[in-house]
Amino acid sequence: MSAVRTPAVGRGAPGPFPSVAPVPGLRRTAPPAPVRHVHLGLGSFFRAHQAWFTHRADDGDQWGIAAFSGRSADLARRLDAQDGLYTLATREPGGETYEVIGSLVAAHAAADGSAWLAYLADPTVVVLTTTVTEAGYLRGGDGGLDRGRPDVAADLAALRDERLQDVTTVPGRLVAGLVARCRADAGPLAVVPCDNLPGNGAAVRRVVLDLAVEVSADLATWITEQVSFVTTMVDRITPEPTAEDVARVAAGTGLDDPTAVVTEPFAEWVLCGSFPGGRPAWESAGATFTDDVARYEARKLGLLNGAHSLLAYLGSLRGHAEVAEAVADPLVRATVDRWWDEASSYLDFPADEIAGYRAALIARFANQAIHHRLEQIGADGSQKLPVRIVPTLRRELAAGRAAPGATTALAAWIASLRTGGVALRDARSDEVAALALEPLATAVQGLLRLLDPPLAGDERLVAAVVRRVQDLA
Ligand SMILES: NC(=O)c1ccc[n+]([C@@H]2O[C@H](COP(=O)([O-])OP(=O)(O)OC[C@H]3O[C@@H](n4cnc5c(N)ncnc54)[C@H](O)[C@@H]3O)[C@@H](O)[C@H]2O)c1
Numbered sequence: 001m002s003a004v005r006t007p008a009v010g011r012g013a014p015g016p017f018p019s020v021a022p023v024p025g026l027r028r029t030a031p032p033a034p035v036r037h038v039h040l041g042l043g044s045f046f047r048a049h050q051a052w053f054t055h056r057a058d059d060g061d062q063w064g065i066a067a068f069s070g071r072s073a074d075l076a077r078r079l080d081a082q083d084g085l086y087t088l089a090t091r092e093p094g095g096e097t098y099e100v101i102g103s104l105v106a107a108h109a110a111a112d113g114s115a116w117l118a119y120l121a122d123p124t125v126v127v128l129t130t131t132v133t134e135a136g137y138l139r140g141g142d143g144g145l146d147r148g149r150p151d152v153a154a155d156l157a158a159l160r161d162e163r164l165q166d167v168t169t170v171p172g173r174l175v176a177g178l179v180a181r182c183r184a185d186a187g188p189l190a191v192v193p194c195d196n197l198p199g200n201g202a203a204v205r206r207v208v209l210d211l212a213v214e215v216s217a218d219l220a221t222w223i224t225e226q227v228s229f230v231t232t233m234v235d236r237i238t239p240e241p242t243a244e245d246v247a248r249v250a251a252g253t254g255l256d257d258p259t260a261v262v263t264e265p266f267a268e269w270v271l272c273g274s275f276p277g278g279r280p281a282w283e284s285a286g287a288t289f290t291d292d293v294a295r296y297e298a299r300k301l302g303l304l305n306g307a308h309s310l311l312a313y314l315g316s317l318r319g320h321a322e323v324a325e326a327v328a329d330p331l332v333r334a335t336v337d338r339w340w341d342e343a344s345s346y347l348d349f350p351a352d353e354i355a356g357y358r359a360a361l362i363a364r365f366a367n368q369a370i371h372h373r374l375e376q377i378g379a380d381g382s383q384k385l386p387v388r389i390v391p392t393l394r395r396e397l398a399a400g401r402a403a404p405g406a407t408t409a410l411a412a413w414i415a416s417l418r419t420g421g422v423a424l425r426d427a428r429s430d431e432v433a434a435l436a437l438e439p440l441a442t443a444v445q446g447l448l449r450l451l452d453p454p455l456a457g458d459e460r461l462v463a464a465v466v467r468r469v470q471d472l473a
């Protein structure tokens with residue numbers, strides 16, 4: 001991996017700075033690090049965040065990562081053709097810098113079940129990270145595994161029949177890998193979810209154990225004893241790369257890299273939990289290990305992600321396409337501030353730190369070099385709003401306050417569904433679309449129920465959301 005390290009750029013570097021010199025070619029000139037870490041969900045964020053932290057870690061050359069795409073084979077094939085190497089472009093308004101990331105040493109298609117099982121049965125593999133979207137864990141309304149789904153039932157049947165390579169869902173793949181590990185007596189493993197879900201360690205542990213116990217009680221016991229589930233707060237704004245991004249990276253580096261990723265300079269990773277088999281020294285690359293991750297999660301999910309969802313729906317209704325554009329709109333910005341005032345009262349940080357965090361977020365959102373499409377953020381509203389907006393809304397309502405910021409966020413989602421703000425892409429799109437077509441009051445009640453059943457029983461809230469949807473439509 002040392003053969004592909006580039007000069008330290010990006011996080012902490014003073015800006016603005018010009019594009020740096022071309023990176024080395026996208027083929028390895030030295031043997032890669034041994035695989036000790038497996039990742040599921042080979043998307044842009046993993047490449048800008050977890051793989052980058054490992055690349056930057058002091059002992060990164062001991063920690064190769066084998067990553068599996070969530071669904072498609074194309075990206076894995078392209079990365080494989082480049083020995084897993086790819087360009088990470090860090091973009092500020094004043095310029096772009098490039099690193100070739102070397103920590104990804106093998107890229108596999110989702111369907112490569114035999115490789116998945118072989119890695120997880122290998123005692124030298126001790127870390128498993130995931131980025132599969134909030135919806136990918138298939139949690140039901142109570143947070144447990146949604147057992148009513150046909151794909152979950154099919155995975156359970158495959159696991160019981162020992163057809164471990166036939167599973168298709170994320171919980172199914174995790175459990176199949178753990179069956180292989182248990183059989184091989186390969187020892188402890190840390191599962192490290194890196195999606196925007198509060199308490200993501202406990203959330204993933206629950207769906208995994210819900211499925212495992214149906215396969216066998218012994219398997220569930222083995223998982224309880226051998227597998228730790230680490231909770232993480234992850235942060236780095238990384239939009240889906242466009243063809244224009246790839247062309248700009250090629251122009252800046254002199255190398256054609258179809259797998260290039262564009263990200264912002266800021267990066268944060270806060271982790272809580274044990275790594276019984278060891279881990280990379282991610283703290284040497286800036287990660288924080290703590291016993292109390294919940295307050296970091298609450299701050300990030302409420303202030304950053306909550307504002308992102310508000311920007312997505314309200315911004316698109318006002319004709320904007322990207323975050324930087326939407327946050328520059330005074331009406332949208334004022335609503336974000338209102339939402340932040342509401343969310344901030346429940347955060348366990350000193351007021352000056354919250355003020356600093358908010359100011360930094362405005363600068364991050366306003367970064368016009370990052371083309372973060374509202375449509376990407378607005379996907380899966382039924383999964384995201386319950387963790388980003390609803391907890392604050394419930395507390396505000398319990399305190400007898402009207403919560404206009406939170407109310408506007410939910411109303412903007414509903415108005416967007418009814419009048420075409422961001423295009424509907426949702427894990428529950430059939431239900432969401434059908435509810436949105438109902439007469440307004442029925443639609444509001446049904447959609448609030450989908451987010452959080454008690455909200456639908458609050459008549460004052462329903463009336464307030466109805467009025468707000470009418471204002472926005
Ligand atoms: N992009 C960001 O700025 C960012 C920042 C913080 C956290 N995250 C988290 O990372 C996740 C992935 O973001 P990304 O930008 O890499 O997205 P992406 O679309 O580039 O990649 C997502 C990966 O997850 C897989 N996937 C998606 N849905 C799945 C499903 N239902 N089952 C199995 N696999 C599935 C995809 O195949 C792909 O491999 C987000 O959903 C979020 O929770 C992203």
Ligand SMILES: O=P(O)(O)OC[C@@H](O)[C@@H](O)[C@H](O)[C@H](O)CO
Pocket residue numbers: 134196234235236237238304305308309376377
């Ligand atoms: O990635 P998602 O789809 O969960 O959410 C979209 C954005 O809010 C999110 O990706 C943020 O950019 C990110 O969480 C910043 O760290």
